[in-house]
Amino acid sequence: MTVNRTILEPQRELPVAGAYDVVVAGGGPGGIAAAVAAARAGAKTLLLERYGFLGGIATAGWVDLLLGISPAATGEMVVGGVFRELVDGMADLGCARPFDEGVKSGRIPFEPEAFKLVADALVLGSGADLLLHSNVGEVIVEGDRLRAIVLEGKSGARAVEAKVFVDATGDADLVARAGARWEMGRPGDGRVQAMSLIMQMGGLDVERVPTRGGADDAEAKALMREAMLRGLRAYRWATPELSPDLRQDSLAFNVTHLSGNPIDAGDLTRAEVQGRRDAWEIGRWMQETVPGMERAHLQLTAHMVGVRESRCMVGIETVTGEDVVTGRKREDAIARCTFGLDVHCPMAHTGPEAVQVGGVACRATCRKKDCVMFTRYPEYLPRQGHTGERSWYDIPYGALVCADLRNLLACGRCLSADHLAMASLRVMGPAMATGQAAGEAAAMAAPDGDAGAVNVAELQRRLRDCGAAI
Ligand SMILES: Cc1cc2nc3c(=O)[nH]c(=O)nc-3n(C[C@H](O)[C@H](O)[C@H](O)COP(=O)(O)OP(=O)(O)OC[C@H]3O[C@@H](n4cnc5c(N)ncnc54)[C@H](O)[C@@H]3O)c2cc1C
Structure with missing residues (x-):
């Protein structure tokens, strides 16, 4: 469909469906972990999802294997926390390889239907509100802050306000709608993975x-x-x-x-x-x-x-292919990743x-x-295709923080990374680990609405207390 003309949309008054501390847009692996972490940290939290179930690529895309859990060579756990709870919940139903065995093999097969059920329980059990069948439409930006998201769904257009937002849409839809910078694809022609x-x-x-x-x-x-x-x-x-x-x-x-x-x-x-x-x-x-x-x-x-790949937010820091290949460790780490450059x-x-x-x-x-x-x-x-299978690298907090809007974070497939690094970061282990970090950070940032001002040492301490592997 070619767009060759425009039409003026009349101004409209929108009903405000809720005011939250934290709104997480997108209920895939990253968004689930973000919403659970934010709600458990005491923030009034809403998780929005366009489909009628949670799980993102794990369920809507029917991808039934969790990767990015441990380097195959060492079997060292690099993701715990909410990810582990999700696996435990599915394993209790007889629908996933148990977590400890998964850490040894670096792979956890699971049944996508069980993922949906356990994700519902985790999110609702955390105290977060859940709204399915809700697509992120336009947004309202005031100065350098995002004020509200306009939801488009069966209930019509409604605004939802928050002090802090987390973009977990996989495609950085929220970042793009808010007019913040994003990048996509390989150098030269911007093409993305198949x-x-x-x-x-x-x-x-x-x-x-x-x-x-x-x-x-x-x-x-x-x-x-x-x-x-x-x-x-x-x-x-x-x-x-x-x-x-x-x-x-x-x-x-x-x-x-x-x-x-x-x-x-x-x-x-x-x-x-x-x-x-x-x-x-x-x-x-x-x-x-x-x-x-x-x-x-x-x-x-x-x-x-x-x-596999679409928009990535421009953050105050960016993970690069070089970081993956060299197994870079960082002071401001909020998650680890152990998957190779799989483009x-x-x-x-x-x-x-x-x-x-x-x-x-x-x-x-x-x-x-x-x-x-x-x-x-x-x-x-890429020359060293699977360096990540032998080691792990750190993801810095700044890769979750939007460079343009103070109260916007991103996690999972749309955090700040170049084309090569995203070929490693895109799997579900790091998506959930960065989701948990984004949710915890969003709760900490909510009183001031400033994600860049979060005390990273305190964030790291809280994440460790919640079982995250950092
Ligand atoms: C074919 C394929 C095979 C893969 N194989 C593996 C594998 O074997 N193991 C592995 O660990 N990973 C694998 N991955 C990668 C992995 O599944 C995803 O990258 C991971 O799910 C990313 O999580 P996410 O939460 O960031 O994004 P997503 O899983 O994409 O979730 C985003 C969520 O946001 C929702 N959403 C999007 N836009 C909007 C909007 N505008 N409004 C409201 N909601 C919205 C979506 O419906 C979705 O639920 C594979 C990916 C693909 C495509």
């Missing part, structure tokens, strides 16, 4: 389905490679995590790659439509080809195409092209040398 529509196959003979890392895994990869060369629009074979802790007679697959701008509804529409077509085609191929899937069927595609190529190669370029990740070893990264930014190409 999106994926997760697909779940039901009716599996799980005992016979290839297992991750096994000999049959390699066979499945080879079969998929052949099919991709013949034109199947997948980007890889990815055997899902089979876990004895879970009842798995269906499995979710992360095998579609879709390019586009995730803050453009037209591009998102094209990605959803293409992703569904691809999922059906790949599902049919699985039935015909993969052992244990002869009687399988496409049970669901995720409620939304999964967005799903923004060109979203699928089928024969994906085979030809030799992998899905953007890195110096890619065989397709005619892209902007090779021609103009070769020094920016």
Whole structure:
């Protein structure tokens, strides 16, 4: 849809639906942790979410594996606090690998439906108010402060005021609407990582389905490679995590790659439509080809195409790819991250092209040398893909604090980070750890409405008391 003219919106008087200490926009992993932390710290808190359930990419995107918990080499826990409570809650239902085992393996498979239920309980149990079906629309800014968010939803347009706001929308919608600075994508052309529509196959003979890392895994990869060369629009074979802790007679697959701008509804529409077509085609191929899937069927595609990267707020500090690679430690750390530079190529190669370029990740070893990264930014190409798996780096408080508005914080996928660092920070462990820090800080900042004035040593002490790993 091209925009080539404008229309003047008449001024309107808005009903004010509430006045809070802290309003958290977006109920994904980051927003859940932020709302719980702020409410437990004594702030009158509201969590807003556009969908009818919490969880963000974990539930709406049907991504059923928590990463960024511990470096694989050391098994040292780098995220605790609300993240741990969420895992414990799901494990108690028999719907997630127990936390301690997850720390050892660095991976926690879980059932997205359980995530929704446990997240509801955590948020409401913390004393925070929860409002679903509420999209952040316009905002009201006064000077260098955000005064109110206008919610657009079934109840019509309503304003909600707060002393401090946390942007946990993944796309930094609040930052953008408030006119604060943001950045997006790789240098040169601003393209972001490929999106994926997760697909779940039901009716599996799980005992016979290839297992991750096994000999049959390699066979499945080879079969998929052949099919991709013949034109199947997948980007890889990815055997899902089979876990004895879970009842798995269906499995979710992360095998579609879709390019586009995730803050453009037209591009998102094209990605959803293409992703569904691809999922059906790949599902049919699985039935015909993969052992244990002869009687399988496409049970669901995720409620939304999964967005790996979009806007990042400009903060008073920024996490960089260099910080990830060097495992940088900081005095003002409020969270840790241990995930490598996993840049799903923004060109979203699928089928024969994906085979030809030799992998899905953007890195110096890619065989397709005619892209902007090779021609103009070769020094920016990831060389040490997974440094984060051997160590961890610190996330500074300043990366959560908006450079332009005093009472605005961000967490999760929209905190202040460059394209490379976001390729590491984007997973759910750090999203929740930074969410908890943002929520705790928002509660501390509420009396003065000034996030930049928070005493970081005191914030660190409070986070440690709440079980955070810093
Ligand atoms: C395909 C794919 C695979 C992935 N695989 C893994 C994996 O295996 N392990 C892992 O740990 N991580 C994985 N990730 C990354 C991870 O899931 C996300 O980056 C993480 O969920 C980020 O959390 P968040 O809370 O910052 O944002 P999100 O999860 O995106 O949550 C943002 C929330 O805000 C809501 N929202 C957005 N805009 C508005 C608005 N305007 N008004 C109101 N609400 C709004 C959304 O509905 C959503 O609930 C994957 C991501 C993708 C896309």
